[in-house]
Amino acid sequence: MNAAAGAKRMRADAERSTVRILEAAEEVLAVDANATLERIADAAGLARATVHRRFASRQALLTAxxxxxxxxxxxxxxxxxxxxxxxxxxxxxxxxxxxxxxxxxxxxxxxxxxxxxxxxxxxxxxxxxxxxxxxxxxxxxxxxxxxxxxxxxxxxxxxxxxxxxxxxxxxxxxxxxxxxxxxxxxxxxxxxxxxxxx
Missing domain, CATH: 1.10.357 (Tetracycline Repressor; domain 2)
Known part of the structure; x- marks a missing residue:
């Protein structure tokens, strides 16, 4: 796989992860407005580091x-x-x-x-x-x-x-x-x- 194809695949994976995080955040925050990013990561089925990489803070997630x-x-x-x-x-x-x-x-x-x-x-x-x-x-x-x-x-x-x-x-x-x-x-x-x- 060449570098361009690898980068494109990584971007697509990142976009899918972001969508999963946002969908999980909508579900979790609807039940518990004080839910942590870690709880949202669990609901999204992603590593906590992935959520923190996409959203450095709770405010960044709210903005998204x-x-x-x-x-x-x-x-x-x-x-x-x-x-x-x-x-x-x-x-x-x-x-x-x-x-x-x-x-x-x-x-x-x-x-x-x-x-x-x-x-x-x-x-x-x-x-x-x-x-x-x-x-x-x-x-x-x-x-x-x-x-x-x-x-x-x-x-x-x-x-x-x-x-x-x-x-x-x-x-x-x-x-x-x-x-x-x-x-x-x-x-x-x-x-x-x-x-x-x-």
Whole structure:
């Protein structure tokens, strides 16, 4: 095996190890937020030295988990077609996808959340995707608010508040599937100056 092929194989092995570590971290930290890197290594079936080589500290692991969540947010933005779908359709679809993400990744979202805001820090590509969506909503006359950053902050805050509503809340229309997304969608449009009937 030549040196280039050996290096490529080592990179592929390292990537597989990193994925195993992150998957194990998601499972272990969902049960015990104070779990050590050693416990995560055991759950991943890897040597502790391997985990420490990939993640020098607990903070480095948290940063990687936050990046992983942001990749999922970015996939939701792409799946909602915020750049090409009618913007109001993209907003509704994105909101549905975000609540699906929250259900499937609740522990990681809580674990990686900023202690001051309770929100997982969003990457620049995610912020740009949301900004594009709200710019398009304004250009289409769906909202009167003009500042995409403000719109983004309102949207994220309303998603978080809707997520915290108890399932028996009258605002959730008897807990119908998609009720949180529908409530968020209507509230965000109203808050940002929509003329649509509520």
């Amino acid at each position: 988990l936050t990046d992983r969540l942001n990749e999922r947010y970015l996939q939701a933005i792409e799946q909602a077609r915020v750049a090409t779908a009618p913007p109001v359709v993209a907003l509704h679809r994105l909101t549905e996808l975000l609540f699906e993400l929250k259900i499937g990744n609740r522990a990681m979202m809580e674990f990686t959340a900023d202690p001051k805001t309770g929100i997982t820090p969003l990457s620049e590509p995610v912020l740009a995707g949301l900004g594009l969506l709200f710019t398009r909503l304004h250009e289409a006359g769906e909202i009167t608010a003009t500042d995409p950053e403000w719109c983004r902050q309102v949207y994220v805050a309303i998603v978080c508040v809707a997520d915290l509503l108890p399932s028996e809340s009258p605002a959730l229309a008897a807990g119908e599937p998609g009720a949180r997304a529908d409530l968020t969608f209507r509230t965000v449009l109203a808050a940002l100056g929509s003329n649509r009937p509520q």
